[in-house]
Every structure is written in C-alpha cells, then in structure tokens.
Amino acid sequence: xxxxxxKRSIGLFILCLLFMTTIWMxxxxxxTDTNWKNAIEAFxxxxxxxxxxxxxxxxxxxxxIAAAVGASLAMAGALMQALTKNPLxxxxxxxxxxxxxxxxxxxxxxxxxxxxxxxxxxxFSGAALAAAIVFIISAVGKDGATPLKLTLAGTAVAALFxxxxxxxxxxxxxALEEVLFWLAGSIAGRKLxxxxxxxxxxxxxxxxSLLLAQKxxxxxxxxxxxKGLGQRTNAxxxxxxxxxxxxxxxxxxxxxxxxxxxxxxPHIARALVGVDHRWVLPYCALIGAILLIxxxxxxxxxxMPREVPVGIVTAFLGVPFFIYIARRGILAK
Amino acid sequence: MKKYASLRVGKSISxxxxxxxxxxxxxxxxxxxxxxxxxxxxxxxxxxxxEVAKTLFGNGSDMNEIVIYTFRLPRILVALLAGMSLAVAGxxLQGMIRNPLxxxxxxxxxxxxxxxxxxFLTLFSDKNNSLTISIHWLPLGxxxxxxxxxxxxxxxxxxxxxxxxxxxxIGIAISALMQALTTLLMxxGPIYRASQANVWITGSVYGASWKHVTLLxxxxxxxxxxxxxxxxxxxxxxxxxxxxxxxxxxLQKQRFFLLLLSTALTGGAVAFAGGIxxxxxxxxxxxxxxxxxxxxxxxxxxxxxxxxxxMAADLAGRMLFAPMEIPAGVFTAAVGAPxxxxxxxxxxxx
Numbered sequence: 001x002x003x004x005x006x007k008r009s010i011g012l013f014i015l016c017l018l019f020m021t022t023i024w025m026x027x028x029x030x031x032t033d034t035n036w037k038n039a040i041e042a043f044x045x046x047x048x049x050x051x052x053x054x055x056x057x058x059x060x061x062x063x064x065i066a067a068a069v070g071a072s073l074a075m076a077g078a079l080m081q082a083l084t085k086n087p088l089x090x091x092x093x094x095x096x097x098x099x100x101x102x103x104x105x106x107x108x109x110x111x112x113x114x115x116x117x118x119x120x121x122x123x124f125s126g127a128a129l130a131a132a133i134v135f136i137i138s139a140v141g142k143d144g145a146t147p148l149k150l151t152l153a154g155t156a157v158a159a160l161f162x163x164x165x166x167x168x169x170x171x172x173x174x175a176l177e178e179v180l181f182w183l184a185g186s187i188a189g190r191k192l193x194x195x196x197x198x199x200x201x202x203x204x205x206x207x208x209s210l211l212l213a214q215k216x217x218x219x220x221x222x223x224x225x226x227k228g229l230g231q232r233t234n235a236x237x238x239x240x241x242x243x244x245x246x247x248x249x250x251x252x253x254x255x256x257x258x259x260x261x262x263x264x265x266p267h268i269a270r271a272l273v274g275v276d277h278r279w280v281l282p283y284c285a286l287i288g289a290i291l292l293i294x295x296x297x298x299x300x301x302x303x304m305p306r307e308v309p310v311g312i313v314t315a316f317l318g319v320p321f322f323i324y325i326a327r328r329g330i331l332a333k
Numbered sequence: 334m335k336k337y338a339s340l341r342v343g344k345s346i347s348x349x350x351x352x353x354x355x356x357x358x359x360x361x362x363x364x365x366x367x368x369x370x371x372x373x374x375x376x377x378x379x380x381x382x383x384e385v386a387k388t389l390f391g392n393g394s395d396m397n398e399i400v401i402y403t404f405r406l407p408r409i410l411v412a413l414l415a416g417m418s419l420a421v422a423g424x425x426l427q428g429m430i431r432n433p434l435x436x437x438x439x440x441x442x443x444x445x446x447x448x449x450x451x452x453f454l455t456l457f458s459d460k461n462n463s464l465t466i467s468i469h470w471l472p473l474g475x476x477x478x479x480x481x482x483x484x485x486x487x488x489x490x491x492x493x494x495x496x497x498x499x500x501x502x503i504g505i506a507i508s509a510l511m512q513a514l515t516t517l518l519m520x521x522g523p524i525y526r527a528s529q530a531n532v533w534i535t536g537s538v539y540g541a542s543w544k545h546v547t548l549l550x551x552x553x554x555x556x557x558x559x560x561x562x563x564x565x566x567x568x569x570x571x572x573x574x575x576x577x578x579x580x581x582x583x584l585q586k587q588r589f590f591l592l593l594l595s596t597a598l599t600g601g602a603v604a605f606a607g608g609i610x611x612x613x614x615x616x617x618x619x620x621x622x623x624x625x626x627x628x629x630x631x632x633x634x635x636x637x638x639x640x641x642x643x644m645a646a647d648l649a650g651r652m653l654f655a656p657m658e659i660p661a662g663v664f665t666a667a668v669g670a671p672x673x674x675x676x677x678x679x680x681x682x683x
Contacts, residue, residue, distance in 0.1 A: 088502070092509075093505075137674055151502070152434070152501070152673075156671075156674045159438075159610065159611075159666060159670050160666055163610060163662060163663050163670070164663060164666070164667065166660070166662075166663065167659050170658075170660050170663075184516045184520060259509065306521060308517060309516070309520060312513045312514075312516060312517045315513035316510070316513060318509075319506050319507070319510040322502075322506040323489055323506050326502040326503055326506065327492055327499065
C-alpha cells in the first residue's frame with residue numbers, strides 16, 4: 001500500500017503514463033495493425049489514406065469512449081460501495097444497467113425512438129428508476145438497508161427488468177437486431193458524437209465526485225459519527241446517489257451495460273491507497289479507464305476477425321474476482 | 334377428525350397421509366385441469382372447455398381434433414411438464430440447502446443449462462441451421478450444463494461448510510458468467526439464431542411439437558417419480574446435518590444424489606421450455622405454506638403449482654397481446670421477482 005502522499009502522487013503519475021500507453025495501443029492494434037508513426041501523422045499530417053481515416057474515425061473515438069466509460073463506471077462503483085458499505089455493490093449488480101436497458105428497449109419498441117440524445121435521457125431515467133426501486137425496497141423492513149438485502153433486491157429488480165426487456169425483444173425481432181450488441185455492452189462502432197453528447201454529464205459526474213470525496217470519507221465512518229461531526233448525511237447520500245446515476249447512466253447510454261468494472265476497480269484502488277476517497281476516486285478513474293481499454297483491445301483479438309462485446313470480456317474477468325470477494329466473507333461482518 | 338390417516342398395503346408399504354394436504358392437492362389438481370382445458374380451447378379459434386374435454390376423450394369434431402391435437406396440446410404438455418420439473422427441482426434444492434431463497438435460477442443452474450443448450454445448438458448445427466446430430470441429445474446436454482454449474486457453485490461456495498448466503502452470492506456470479514457465455518455464443522452466430530435463442534432463453538414453449546413432448550415426458554416423469562420416492566430422504570435432510578447423521582444417513586452421498594435429481598429436472602425443463610424463471614422459487618414456497626413442509630405432500634403440491642404457473646403464463650403470453658406471442662418466462666418473472674423481494678423482507682437472517 002502506498003502510505004504517503006508523495007508515494008501516492010508518484011503512483012498517480014505512473015498510472016497516467018500507463019493510461020497514455022493503453023490509449024496508444026488501442027489506436028495502433030486491431031484488425032489492421034498500424035504503427036505509431038502513422039498514428040501521429042493521422043493527426044498532424046492527415047493525407048486521407050485508409051489507415052488515417054480508420055485511426056481518426058474508428059480507433060480514436062473508441063479509445064476515448066473506453067476511457068471515459070471505464071473511468072465513470074469505476075468511480076460509480078467506488079461511490080456505491082462507499083454509500084452502501086457493501087464491497088459487492090456496482091451498477092450492474094444493482095439493476096441500474098438493466099433499468100437503463102429496459103427503458104431504451106421499451107422506447108425503441110413502442111415509440112420508434114432512435115436519436116442518441118433521447119437514448120441518453122432514457123438511460124438516465126431507467127437507471128434512476130431502478131436505483132430508486134432497489135434502495136426503497138431494501139430500506140423497508142426491520143433492519144434497514146443491509147448490504148445483503150441491497151444485493152438481493154438489486155438482483156431481483158435486475159432480473160425483473162431483464163426479463164421484461166427480453167420479452168419485448170422476443171416479440172420484436174427488428175429491435176433485437178438493433179439492440180442485441182448494445183445490450184451485451186460494447187464500445188465498438190460508437191461515434192465520437194455519442195461521447196460528446198454525454199460528455200457534459202460525465203464531466204459533472206467526475207468533478208462532483210471529487211468534490212464530494214471528503215464528505216464520503218466522513219460518511220464512511222457511519223451515520224451516527226457523520227451526524228455528530230455536523231454532516232447532513234441525507235443530503236450527502238442523495239448527492240452521491242445522483243452522481244452514481246449520472247455516471248452509470250451516461251456510461252450505459254454510450255456503451256450499453258458493461259459489468260464488473262465497477263466492482264473490481266474500487267477494490268484494486270483501495271488496496272493501493274487505502275480508504276481516503278480523495279485518492280481512491282482518481283485512482284479508480286485511471287485504473288477503470290486502463291482496464292476497459294485493455295479489455296476492449298482483448299475483445300478485438302479473442303475471435304479475430306470478429307469482435308466480442310467488451311461487456312463479455314469484463315464479465316469473464318470480473319466473475320472470478322467477485323467470487324473471491326464473496327468467499328473472503330466481508331459480508332459476514 | 335384426526336389430522337393423519339394411515340395407509341397400509343401389506344407389511345412393506347405404509348404411509349401416514351395428511352388429510353389437509355390431500356384436500357389441497359385435489360383442489361390444485363382441479364385448478365390445473367381447468368387451466369389445461371381453457372388453454373387448449375383458447376387461441377385464434379375458441380373452443381369451449383366442454384368441447385375440449387369431449388375432443389380429448391375422442392368424441393369431438395374433426396376440426397377441433399386437428400386444432401387441439403396438432404397445435405395446442407404439445408405446447409401445453411411441455412408447459413405442464415416443465416412447470417412440474419422446475420417446481421420440484423426448486424423444492425429439492427430448498428430442502429437440501431435449507432434456504433427459501435434457493436432455486437435453480439438463483440443458483441445459476443438454469444443459466445448453466447441455457448449456456449449448454451446454446452453451445453449445443455452452435456456446435457452441432459450446419460450452415461442451413463439444421464442440426465447435425467439428433468435433438469435427442471439436447472436434454473442430456475442441458476443436464477450436463479446444469480450439473481456442471483451446480484457442482485461449480487457448490488464447490489466454490491464451500492468453505493468449512495456451506496453458508497446459504499455465500500451460496501446465493503456465488504450463484505449470482507456464476508449466473509452472470511453463464512449469461513456472458515450465452516450472449517457470446519448468440520452474437521457469434523447468425524442473427525436468426527440469436528432471435529431464436531433469445532425467445533428460448535426468456536422461456537417459451539412456442540413451437541413445441543409432439544417430438545418434444547415424447548422426449549421430455551419420459552425424462553420428466555421418471556425423475557418426478559424418483560423425487561417423490563426420495564421424499565423421506567429429503568425430510569431427513571431438512572432436519573439439519575447433525576440430526577440427519579444421527580439418524581444414520583450417509584449425508585453427503587444423499588445430498589449429491591438429490592442435487593443430481595434437481596439438476597436433471599432443471600436440465601430437462603430448460604432444454605425444451607428455456608429458462609422460465611422464478612417458478613422453482615415460487616411454487617415450492619407457496620406449496621410449503623399450503624401443505625406444510627413434509628416432502629411427501631410438498632412435492633406433489635409444488636409440482637401442481639408449478640404446472641399451473643407455467644400453463645397460465647403461457648396462456649397469458651398467447652392471449653394478452655395476440656397476435657403477438659410473449660414468452661411465458663416474462664410473466665413468471667413479472668410475478669416472481671416481486672415475490673422474491675417479498676421473501677427477502679420476511680427472511681430474518683440478513
């Protein structure tokens with residue numbers, strides 16, 4: 001663990017370098033490999049050749065989207081884990097992805113909506129609805145929102161939404177064709193405009209999370225202590241929940257439901273820098289971005305020349321990790 | 334009036350029969366017969382339940398006979414058998430793990446069977462989308478998938494004994510993995526297979542034929558009978574490890590046998606009706622409230638409830654949005670997910 005701020009800063013710097021490297025690799029490697037010279041020329045001296053066009057319109061947007069989505073999902077996961085004091089919390093497990101997917105499919109099927117701007121809002125509403133349902137369900141009852149109840153309620157709500165989504169898709173094959181790849185979670189073939197459409201929400205989410213980091217630290221000490229220190233805990237909780245919806249909702253809107261990044265990354269970040277969220281959150285952002293870009297590069301190679309949705313790669317990476325955490329028995333405490 | 338009546342045949346067979354359970358089971362049987370008749374009569378062409386009954390006994394008009402026998406009966410029978418299998422599989426698991434939240438879908442067993450079936454369809458079909466080996470192997474494939482998943486979940490959740498909570502969490506994780514595998518296979522296949530597989534994964538008996546019935550029926554009926562004959566073993570399992578061992582049971586052996594029964598039932602149901610969710614959770618639970626937790630009565634009651642659920646869901650899927658077909662699994666999930674949440678409240682061990 002990196003104990004001093006100096007070491008943490010150096011760690012952050014190294015992660016930045018790694019991040020740059022993965023972005024470069026994402027631009028260079030793929031079905032048609034290119035080299036770094038070509039890549040630089042594509043930006044400085046674009047001669048309109050195929051390689052340059054591919055780099056500019058396919059590879060670069062893809063790398064940037066992977067970075068933004070990975071960072072946001074990881075931060076959303078860290079915030080959720082702090083908010084619910086549940087090491088297994090993440091947007092996927094909590095039904096947020098399923099809710100967003102449900103809304104999008106609902107409107108594609110019944111209202112013929114195809115504009116991305118509306119997709120984004122639909123994803124937000126679905127995410128917010130699912131999150132609200134899960135929180136309300138698990139908060140009722142004798143002992144309040146225990147981690148276990150949150151997880152199980154999230155699973156049930158996710159199952160409900162997923163099955164309704166599948167039902168609509170089964171009745172409407174054309175819509176299935178349109179959204180199947182999206183539903184599996186993928187960043188292939190997404191255009192830069194899609195990222196730009198949701199970028200404002202991303203930025204608000206990132207900055208908001210960093211600003212709230214100190215308050216989250218206090219919240220982590222438990223409600224009683226936080227109140228004793230003069231914090232308006234309910235306001236902070238609502239704020240954090242809104243940030244989660246903002247970050248996870250826009251990620252889902254761009255890339256579809258990509259699971260497990262939100263679970264894995266916060267654990268790695270906390271193992272590196274401890275529990276101070278002023279450090280955990282930036283670390284999460286960088287590690288999440290690196291991991292998703294790497295998973296995306298992997299997705300290109302597994303079934304070459306076909307692409308695998310990156311959500312499947314993250315699931316294969318994430319499940320063993322999830323099992324490890326579940327076995328370690330943090331929940332038992 | 335006494336609560337139990339004793340039933341003896343010769344010296345070797347002797348049962349205590351719970352009178353209330355018998356009454357309730359008969360009521361459930363009547364309900365399922367009614368749904369069966371209504372379902373066989375509903376569709377593009379309406380046939381009254383009375384006419385349906387007549388036709389089934391061989392006295393109906395030719396037209397009715399064709400409609401009922403060739404189009405409606407196979408899917409209703411598949412729904413019936415799948416519902417019974419899933420419900421009994423759930424009842425066995427709940428008794429064995431002694432946790433009301435256990436069910437084939439929560440533990441990932443349904444997901445494993447689904448992944449196995451999609452793998453089977455992908456591996457053994459040629460370019461014309463026809464199978465290269467006999468479809469008779471499909472239930473076996475689903476069974477293998479279900480068993481492997483169940484063993485995997487069981488092993489991963491084992492850590493100085495079996496905590497139910499850990500089992501559920503690991504089950505959720507393995508389901509996610511199986512789902513990823515299924516999606517992967519669907520995406521790499523052609524789109525028509527994807528949409529087929531999607532209908533099927535949601536759980537639908539659409540397109541069931543007599544061939545499916547003749548494949549599923551022996552599999553399901555033999556296993557259901559075997560389960561019922563093992564009811565005593567389950568009763569002892571439910572007392573807890575120490576008492577069961579004290580009563581002279583070889584616990585792990587029986588547990589393994591029961592797990593196999595449960596996965597075989599799930600595999601058969603999933604192979605022909607797809608992942609109809611939450612039936613294995615709801616049916617045994619409701620049955621337990623109705624007839625108590627002695628498995629001799631619980632298993633038939635669960636089976637009937639399961640059959641009622643799936644047949645009703647299939648009927649609703651056909652009729653509510655006609656001429657569109659909604660997979661039966663959508664309705665069972667729409668009822669089952671809230672029920673799961675309700676169970677969550679009631680459970681105290683959180």
